[in-house]
Amino acid sequence: MRVTSNESYTARHLQVLEGLEAVRKRPGMYIGSTDSRGLMHCLWEIIDNAVDEALEGHADAVEVRLYADGSVEVRDNGRGVPVDEVPGVGLSGVEVVYTKLHAGGKFGGGSYGSSGGLHGVGASVVNALSERMDVQVDRGGKTYQMQFHRGEPGRFSDGASGPDPRAPFSAFTESSVLDVVGKVAKNKSGTRVRYWADPEIFLASAAFSYEELVERARQTAFLVPGLTISLVDEREGTAGENAEGEGDEGQAPHEGPRTETFRFDGGTVDFVDFLAPDSAVTATMRLTGEGTFAEKVPVLDAESGHLVSREVERAVAVDVALRWGKDYETRVESFVNIIRTPGGGTHQSGFEQGLMKVVRSLVESNSRRLKMSAKDPRIEKDDVLAGLTAVVTVRLPEPQFEGQTKEILGTSAVRGIVSGVVERELGAILGSSKRDQKTETSRLLEKVVAEMRARVTARMHKEISRRKNALEASSLPAKLADCRSEDVAETELFIVEGDSALGTAKLARSSEFQALFPIRGKILNVQKASTADILKNKEVSEIIQVVGAGSGRTFDLPAARYGKVIMMTDADVDGAHIRTLLLTLFFRYMRPLVQEGRVYAAVPPLHRIEVSGGKGGKKSYIYTYSEDQLHAELRKLERAGKSYREPIQRYKGLGEMDAHQLAETTMDPSRRTLRRIRMEDERALMEAETVFELLMGNDVAPRREFIVEGAAAVDRDRIDA
Template sequence: MTENEKEEQRRKTDEYNASQIQVLEGLEAVRKRPGMYIGSTSVQGLHHLVWEIIDNGIDEALAGFADTIHVTVEKDNSITIVDNGRGIPTDIQEKTGKPALETVFTILHAGGKFGGGGYKVSGGLHGVGASVVNALSTELDVTVTRDGKKYYMDFKRGHVNTKMKFVGDDDPDNHGTKVHFLPDPDIFTETTTYNIKTLTERIRELAFLNKGLKISLRDNRPEEPTYEEFHYEGGIKHYVEYIDSEKTPLFEEPIYVEGMENDISVEVALQYTDDYHSEMRTFTNNIHTIEGGTHEEGFKRALTRVINDYARKNNLLKEKDDNLTGPDVREGLTAVISVKHPDPQFEGQTKTKLGNSDARTATDHIFSEHFAKFLFENPTLGKQIVEKGALASRVRAAAKRAREVTRKKSGLEISNLPGKLANNTSRDPEISELFIVEGDSAGGSAKQGRSRLTQAILPIRGKILNVQKATMDKILANEEIRSMFTAMGTGFGNDFDIEKVHYHKLIIMTDADVDGAHIQTLLLTLIYNYMRPLIDAGYVYIAQPPLYRLQQGKMIRYIANDDELEQWKAQLPASPKPSISRYKGLGEMDAEQLWDTTMNPDNRRLQRVEAKDAAQAAEIFDMLMGNKVEPRRKFIEENATFVENLDI
């Protein structure tokens, strides 16, 4: 860094002071209603504490003052996060009369991200920041280095324990903030144990989304601590390569576009593969906008328009040919769209859908301008992209004809439901459930044991088609898939209409073995790709049949998993000797047992499927079904606990 650059940085550090810390309200409510501030007090809420502190470091990086963040999980499940930003201001904040550092950690919504002075763009969905992490931790300490000085302060359950104190001089070139906190078990009653996989995935994602930023993750809990560093100079371009690592791309390097319009920064990276489905991940200020939004709409609109314009100008589409549709030009596409917006408005069921109309316009303008130029300069690739879309168009037309024939033959009409469906008597979708059951024998038990008023049973035989690798006409030729589409009543793909749904619960019920997991993954992949609104509406579930039956004398217990079994064994008296039997499949249970353990709404366990679960299932499936042996071997090694008790 030159002396001039150092001087400019010092000037901006001086400007980032207590006057830029804006105060909105106090902390009292946070401990009473933590869910309002971090979403929940479950394992997701626990991890949200880490995201909040990391977001502060990323805000410094976005403003150009930080390039490194270190995250450490300590032996006691406390967290240490260090960034090399400017350091939180330590001068007196005018409104509170307290040091800005204390204000940031004790007053809700006090921070540089509210009001214009501190940050133009800020990460984080809740934006609740340091004070909420402090309120929900038994203890928190913070060390700030700035202006050649080091300061320290610590707190207990949100209250000041040690007032801010000067602890020594430091090198004027050193700067940054170190936060260490221990989550409060009185708040996080479910667990205070951090999941290293969850931390790794999000930290990797954040490193992709902020090119050049280095984020490290250290776990001090194992005997041999683990350490990983994430640093991607190519940013989301490398993200697309990472997503496509098990696929065959049409061209080597992803297309990358970036630009700025009306203070909105837009980045897009995309690549086409030989797959039949598309994968788009959209982000706003580093938040994964799972439900999409205006930036996604702007991108889709621009992509379709530019490809059609290019195809017409270069005679790749004849006059008599229809324009390629959105789904045509997106077939086999992997894209990451990341916008940074000064004032994002989130909407939708989970507040993960971007609502700003100016983001649509900015994404459309920036992407279309750069993408049109790219196609013009790379005619061979341009032709490949158009030809892939044209092939998708022809297949779509063939599938439409097949669909119409299918409708006429055995129908996607309500009046002509699949022959093997044992339907329920109620016609009220709100109380109706469809169980998709693996195998005829289990299907028979389920039909006998069910509540006929509310529960319908659809047995499926053999393997479902892998929709990741199949065209629409092949998908429609598959009897099992057609039965499911028909039974749900919604249609699929572009014709999907959730208003026509027959059941508000679609429950996947498979054996607890490798085949069952395989079928479950295939079904989730199918629903994610062709009936996605069912997942978004919260209508898709996975049944949790018990793994064990434990009997001691007259006492019978059905046990869900190995951990629960160990807990029960530890509690049982020594005699009489308990008998433990392991269920290998649903077919081993009679109708009454299946009802008691897995289907009775009063005592069954269901896992609701979220979009991220289904997306992960699709990714895992890509890898397990892919041509590359090494990633498959690595996955099986890393997930050995998942397969060790299963019938392989």
């Protein structure tokens, strides 16, 4: 163990890291990490600087280009970085912006009212962490250029192959020079920044994510109406379709660069409509307003050139769009000066605070119509947020973030301002006496109260529906024929159509791991029904209770009592309808069960062929599961010269089979066939949402149109009626 005395630890052991050296020494302090996440953060800093020009109305186009050599370029048609000399510094504006920490036009000098890049370390940090950076500025009829090597200004001697970070570099020694490299029209201005991330800083696995770029570009285009953002990916192995306003998902790939362009002339309302995953309960509402607060901050004094502490008045602009949908999932996206704040902050907490005040007040004033009693619990935040899609944006100068990565807004005064705007604007909309608005508000309040009751009921279900021991078994529905095993990985719950099939299934099952639960006829269509109606329905509530994991937003997959849930219905039209109703229940209120692939449909046979064994021979049976398979088997028998009994037995229901036949064809794991219900990705989820709403929802017209359009493709002989 090495011991160092106090006397040997002196001032000469302290390192003073000047300027950008500190950034290269501790990059994680400025960009979070040196993997792909940190690499993308550097790119956001440069993009945000370009978008800030658009926020102030000085630019309407930004282009991001990923080159095959690993570099990236960001272009804008804004005012261009100042090229004149900065007073008191003796350097050009370009060199100050890209080499000096905490330098720029976003510290209260009047150049930017609100901006995304506000710490003044963004561009200079990116420069310090770049092996090479080229900055070109169009301004005053000329194109100016300055080049940097790991933050140091100078010139590269590029060859015929073009810019290369490994080209010979000559650093400026006595004074820096801002080169004039071309001419442009006098009314043309803008900035181009191309840089190569330093391999000495970033991990070899770090790479720019085109998918993240697409998401961020689309998001920014929504938040800055009228701004055109173009993406070009020239890297090897990339391919795609050009797109405008939408991504290229699902398009056929082609050779060449992948390019996309985004422009939206709407605003937060369009953003919410894009994000919303379900059908609407309310129209999309936009809430806007402003507020001010006083703040004591250091301000650069024009006369002395020093920072002095003064009290300034800050203006906060609030723009919120929101709507409630029929589903129970919540999606709230928050932004400060168009910078996404995934951790939320004071603006999001203010939004939720104002929202709760308005909805609770409306529920209390309509308690009689909503059949609320004194025994009902108070409305909670989760009840109000269920099914909500919202975009919360605020704009203010010099917001206080928690860290350079800007994930959480910390300016405390914003909370009260946002809360006040939401309370005032949303209260006026939902409290309107217009007939259409009153109907919409009524639907919303019914949904909120239903969510509250569903939460309470689900909590009760969760408490009582875990696997019971022998003393507690009576709390489960009496008609459940449970299994003996408690190993969830091997247990199976068969939901059986009708009591007649239940009797046969009891004899056919393996009682060690197969449980049976009969349902009578067709259960409630939960797509159309309110949560209150669902909880009152005996069949639905008992299925939720038997599965044992709750329902809706409180569904707890690990608490499910069975590894597989198998729908076993008759092979006819009514059986298919019952399967659809059950699937609607699972999709709407037990979705994780479907997403994990734990819901199945049994496949009972349609036909039984009795094959003669000849003289003294034993008869055999062949089961078929479709008309095509039946005819194929009959042709085989005829070619083999075997006879079979006619007419062929056609099973109309599970009750027509005896226990041996049902076990052999439908329940025995070694011989049965199951159809697994899958929902593998986000696209499958969206398609399922659309289909369930079309086939099972309240809107009749689209369903009628679907039936009429598909009628010509139906084979009448295959309809089992």
